[in-house]
Amino acid sequence: MFDDFFIRALIAGLGIALVTGPLGCFVVWRRLSYFGDTLAHSALLGVTLAYSFELNIALSVFIISSLIALILIQLQKKTNLPGDALLGLLAHSSLAVGLVVIGFLTFIRFDIMGLLFGDILAVTTDDLLIIWTGGALILLVLKLIWKPLFASTVNYELAEAEGLNPDRAKAVFTILMAAVIAISIKMVGLLLITGMLIIPAAMARNISDSPQKMVLFSIIGGLLSVLVGLFSSLEFNTSSGPSIIAASLVLFILSLFKIKQSIKLKN
Amino acid sequence: MSSENSTLVKLNNAGFKQNDKWLVEGVSLTVEKGKIVTLIGPNGSGKSTTAKIALGIYKNIEGSVEKYTNKVGYVPQKISIDWTLPLRVYDFMLLTENIKDEAIDEALTLTGVIHLKNKNLGNLSGGEFQRVLIARAISKKPELLVLDEPVQGVDYTGEIALYELIKRISDTLNCGILLISHDLHTVMTATDHVVCLNGHVCCSGSPMDVAKNNEYKTLFGEQASQILSVYEHKHDHVHSDKGEIKKN
Secondary structure (H helix, E strand, O other): OOOOHHHHHHHHHHHHHHHHHHHHHHHHHOOOHHHHHHHHHHHHHHHHHHHHHOOOHHHHHHHHHHHHHHHHHHHHHHOOOOHHHHHHHHHHHHHHHHHHHHHHOOOOOOOHHHHHHOOHHHOOHHHHHHHHHHHHHHHHHHHHHHHHHHHHHHOHHHHHHOOOOHHHHHHHHHHHHHHHHHHHHHHHOOOOHHHHHHHHHHHHHHHOOOHHHHHHHHHHHHHHHHHHHHHHHHHHOOOHHHHHHHHHHHHHHHHHHHHHHHHHHHO | OOHHHHEEEEEEEEEEEEOOEEEEEEEEEEEEOOOEEEEEOOOOOOHHHHHHHHHOOOOOOEEEEEEOOOOEEEEOOOOOOOOOOOOEHHHHHOOOOOOOHHHHHHHHHHOOOHHHOOOEHHHOOHHHHHHHHHHHHHHOOOOEEEEEOOOOOOOHHHHHHHHHHHHHHHHHOOOEEEEEOOOHHHHHHHOOEEEEEOOOEEEEEOHHHHHHOHHHHHHHOHHHHHHHHHHHHHOOEEEOOOOOEEEO
């Protein structure tokens, strides 16, 4: 069954959507979309590293993204620059360095489009294993840190005062972000991963009145986007990443009608 | 009961400096089980800072804090909640601990906001939100309750009822309470020990002692000392020299 590239892509995509759903909610709640972008851009460096030293792509992307997150935390402590400037600095410089390194690696033929926008043909059986075991691990850890992470998202001081250790939860969450980018880079592409995190969650926000519902709808939205996106990618021969993101955008637009209704009801 | 194992939190000469400016310094106080300690003082005198030191929110402090409990309920003075989060009162009650439904209902009923249980937190008025904050803090049945201006935005009759409730909670749960108020008058009957702050401890003792204290009078003006006469006519009990209340 896994012989068919499309089946592989579907299984990979659905696995990714299960993980990006809940994580994406936290990205929206904690205003981390630009942070997600920065980690994703730095993933290119991870990919070049993987090719140069023949490492597993997911593993080297995970290492480089975590490293960039660490550098960011250090820069935030040591400099007076605002957070968004530091994020921009790291995002663009790591992307640039990644592209320069690719220029030097003339002996390897890179599919730049595939790296940036995702390529369903590239998903191997090994990737499926990485996505599903990695994804399960990410969800398990997220479940473990859910209480302190969520409480400190609502109010840091309450969480700290009542003994939940929000700083540790935040650090663990940063690692989870790097991990989700690592497992989804082949499929969605590094320019669009943040979209996969944010758009289903944003759609879910429009139609939910509790955090649990938002997580649930975010997962459902992600799964639907992957299904619709991949089938249309096959049909119209478009890149997988943009097709999935475009599908999620359609869902987001549909969710706007629900908001209009509830506002009308209130008035 | 020895004083050692009834101590919940103890500040020893504690202080906190931010951007080279002392927010508060040299504060020593002890909150014990079943006792209410009230911090009063003008704006910017370091009341909230002292509470945050006691709670362990500020890390790089001068002096030391000894905390003997992890069951803490906190009502902060200012709370900014981000409305990108869909959050009902019910979800908020479960924020830091998984509490049984009955305990949630009980706490919301005590503070008079049970009808708001399934409302979105963002749609509440200031007073309603304050009552939800208090309900959340007491529903955990904490050993230490830190209340930073807990009745702000609550109407006057509600204010008195809530202070009575706080007193009752301290008695029934036998928990220690660190209460912050800018108005000694309203909290006087519900307080065992008062610490008057103005960047440092300017005076402390039983509510009566503090109200009579000259430094307190200078800090709050002559008007403040008038509450003493009001107070003296109102009470139905006498104080021991330790500030404990004895019924007549």
